[in-house]
Amino acid sequence: xxxxxxRKSEKYSNLVDALKLFAPxxxxxxxxxxxxxxxxxxxxxxxxxxxxxxxxxxxxxxCKFSSQRLVELAKMDGAIILSPDLKKILYANTLLTPRIxxxxxxxxxxxxxxxxxxxxxxxxxxxSERKNKITIYCGEEKxxxxxxxxxxxxxxxxxxxxxxxxxxxxxxxxxxxxxEVTNLATTTDVCNVLQRMEIIKKISDNVKRDLIExxxxxxxxxxxxxxxxxxxxxxxxxxxxxxFYLKLxxxxxxxxxxxxxxxxxxxxxxxxxxxxxxxxEVKPKGxxxxxxxxxxxxxxxxxxxxxxxxxxxxxxxxxxxSSALGRLQGIDKFKEELDRxxxxxxxxxxx
Numbered sequence: 001x002x003x004x005x006x007r008k009s010e011k012y013s014n015l016v017d018a019l020k021l022f023a024p025x026x027x028x029x030x031x032x033x034x035x036x037x038x039x040x041x042x043x044x045x046x047x048x049x050x051x052x053x054x055x056x057x058x059x060x061x062x063c064k065f066s067s068q069r070l071v072e073l074a075k076m077d078g079a080i081i082l083s084p085d086l087k088k089i090l091y092a093n094t095l096l097t098p099r100i101x102x103x104x105x106x107x108x109x110x111x112x113x114x115x116x117x118x119x120x121x122x123x124x125x126x127x128s129e130r131k132n133k134i135t136i137y138c139g140e141e142k143x144x145x146x147x148x149x150x151x152x153x154x155x156x157x158x159x160x161x162x163x164x165x166x167x168x169x170x171x172x173x174x175x176x177x178x179x180e181v182t183n184l185a186t187t188t189d190v191c192n193v194l195q196r197m198e199i200i201k202k203i204s205d206n207v208k209r210d211l212i213e214x215x216x217x218x219x220x221x222x223x224x225x226x227x228x229x230x231x232x233x234x235x236x237x238x239x240x241x242x243x244f245y246l247k248l249x250x251x252x253x254x255x256x257x258x259x260x261x262x263x264x265x266x267x268x269x270x271x272x273x274x275x276x277x278x279x280x281e282v283k284p285k286g287x288x289x290x291x292x293x294x295x296x297x298x299x300x301x302x303x304x305x306x307x308x309x310x311x312x313x314x315x316x317x318x319x320x321x322s323s324a325l326g327r328l329q330g331i332d333k334f335k336e337e338l339d340r341x342x343x344x345x346x347x348x349x350x351x
Contacts, residue, residue: 024148025215055097
């Protein structure tokens with residue numbers, strides 16, 4: 001858009017927030033579907049009491065919102081103005097007169113809708129009787145609503161992809177566990193794990209957006225998504241702290257900015273995060289592996305500070321462990337727990 005927005009909707013600051021209003025079963029979505037089935041067109045604006053310079057003509061309604069009223073008012077040609085909180089229908093049969101902003105639309109109704117949304121930085125809905133579709137404009141963003149069945153099909157297919165990525169991630173994590181306790185981890189091994197984590201994260205973000213639009217119809221998909229991504233964020237944080245403790249914020253920003261195509265090449269990730277072109281050995285602090293023990297954060301930090309790498313902690317005797325932790329009590333049991341954990345990791349089991 002050529003002109004900057006002058007004001008901002010407090011409640012629906014982006015398209016993802018706005019989509020919650022249009023989930024199946026909501027009064028607004030019911031009305032829009034009824035308008036579409038009746039082969040009518042409509043333009044609906046989330047506006048304010050005073051919209052001087054934006055609307056012309058029509059008449060003031062100022063009544064409580066209901067889906068039935070909205071459908072009836074859509075039988076007229078003009079735009080309908082709703083309150084931002086969707087509690088009232090403010091005006092009907094009005095002519096929209098927004099500034100002549102740059103628009104990608106061709107139809108008169110959609111041009112007016114896109115320009116109005118951009119000028120008010122608000123939500124405007126255009127229902128097309130000819131194309132049989134509902135288009136949402138939120139500020140400078142645009143989204144065409146799809147049928148729930150299509151969204152559900154896409155979300156289900158995406159979950160299947162996510163399941164395969166989760167399996168690949170778990171395999172790479174088990175491999176990294178072994179390499180970390182034997183002091184053989186390399187930059188490529190770490191980046192392989194981060195690659196899978198970031199791909200899963202981006203795929204799950206796409207599913208979450210579909211779930212917003214599905215509303216209550218996406219409950220089963222939502223449950224499965226939670227199962228697949230459980231503890232993923234925690235593991236991601238621990239991996240990053242193990243290898244990028246001093247530049248954690250910078251690394252997170254870099255990872256968040258990577259798109260799918262970039263993530264497909266592990267070398268790209270390694271080059272940006274480790275700032276090296278060639279593979280090299282790296283030592284973890286031990287934050288992630290030691291978190292699997294019955295160990296408080298203070299004692300964990302003492303261990304990390306007292307030894308040169310995770311492998312040294314596993315190889316330490318009771319005397320060295322006692323010295324690092326500053327206590328004698330329970331050292332024998334803690335050493336046994338360490339040995340069991342290493343054995344489990346070397347056997348390729350999940351920890």
